[in-house]
Amino acid sequence: MSKQNLSFSWARTGAMAAVAAAALALGGCAATGSNPQDPYESFNRKMQSFNDGVDDAVLKPVATGYKAVTPEPVRLGVGNFFGNLGDLWSLVNHLLQGNGEQAYNHVVRFSTNTVLGLGGLLDIATAMGVDRQKQDFGRTLGAWGIKPGPYLVLPFMGPSTVRDTVALPVDWKGYVLSDMHPISHRNSLLGLKVVDDRARLLQAGDMVDAVALDRYALMRDFYLQSRQNRGSDGRIEDMDAGKLPPEEE
Numbered sequence: 169m170s171k172q173n174l175s176f177s178w179a180r181t182g183a184m185a186a187v188a189a190a191a192l193a194l195g196g197c198a199a200t201g202s203n204p205q206d207p208y209e210s211f212n213r214k215m216q217s218f219n220d221g222v223d224d225a226v227l228k229p230v231a232t233g234y235k236a237v238t239p240e241p242v243r244l245g246v247g248n249f250f251g252n253l254g255d256l257w258s259l260v261n262h263l264l265q266g267n268g269e270q271a272y273n274h275v276v277r278f279s280t281n282t283v284l285g286l287g288g289l290l291d292i293a294t295a296m297g298v299d300r301q302k303q304d305f306g307r308t309l310g311a312w313g314i315k316p317g318p319y320l321v322l323p324f325m326g327p328s329t330v331r332d333t334v335a336l337p338v339d340w341k342g343y344v345l346s347d348m349h350p351i352s353h354r355n356s357l358l359g360l361k362v363v364d365d366r367a368r369l370l371q372a373g374d375m376v377d378a379v380a381l382d383r384y385a386l387m388r389d390f391y392l393q394s395r396q397n398r399g400s401d402g403r404i405e406d407m408d409a410g411k412l413p414p415e416e417e
Contacts, residue, residue, distance in 0.1 A: 206319040206388060208320065212320065212321040212388070214323045215321040215323060216326075219321065219323065219326055227363075228366065228370070230366075230368075231363050231367040232250055247292070247364055248285070250361045251291070251300065252281045252285070253276075253288065253345065254343075255300060257342045258300070258301065258302050258304075259278065260342060261303035261304060261305060261307065262303055264311075265303070265308055273298050276303075277293040277294075277300060280293045280298070281293050281294050305339050306329070306331055306332035306334075306335035308335075310331065316331045317329050317331050318330055319388055319391070320333055332395075354382055
């Protein structure tokens with residue numbers, strides 16, 4: 169066995185052990201939910217209520233102000249810039265999953281948008297027909313056969329699963345801004361990303377509030393369904409990444 173394959177094997181084994189440990193730890197919590205995918209519904213509802221309170225008090229007002237004072241072309245450029253940085257981590261995860269074609273596409277995306285798109289402010293690659301297929305380490309764990317585990321709502325971060333929660337530290341370490349220095353510059357950029365992401369969800373969030381009889385159940389079901397990952401043969405294999413769609417401008 170080559171050193172590369174051995175390292176890959178150890179990484180996969182370690183990830184599976186971490187997921188199993190997290191699942192066992194959560195097993196000690198009281199399972200009160202009626203949905204088999206959401207045994208910790210009581211805890212999750214409280215956590216979503218907390219997150220909604222933080223959003224109403226801080227994030228939504230800031231995002232609303234950001235959208236009001238920032239011209240649309242500037243906001244589009246900001247979104248393109250952070251999307252271009254994210255393409256690097258998607259590239260790594262496509263490689264870990266053995267998706268050679270998509271890995272190559274993301275090499276093309278990143279190089280094209282960085283060089284011709286003014287550092288990623290312009291999404292030239294999409295205009296060329298090279299679409300983004302976002303990947304994270306949670307999806308990679310799923311491709312390795314690790315099940316998602318119960319639904320979880322994380323403080324400040326929102327919907328997740330046991331597997332995706334375990335994957336978060338790897339996703340953070342793999343994100344290109346995580347090691348940026350000085351830290352003040354990194355935090356400023358991350359703060360801008362959070363506000364810009366929230367601004368893109370303003371209209372979608374208002375629509376959810378308007379139509380949902382049970383906002384929690386709607387958000388949970390949407391997340392779990394949108395995390396479903398279809399394999400090359402069209403079968404649903406596992407949970408995949410998904411967020412509320414960006415608002416229509």
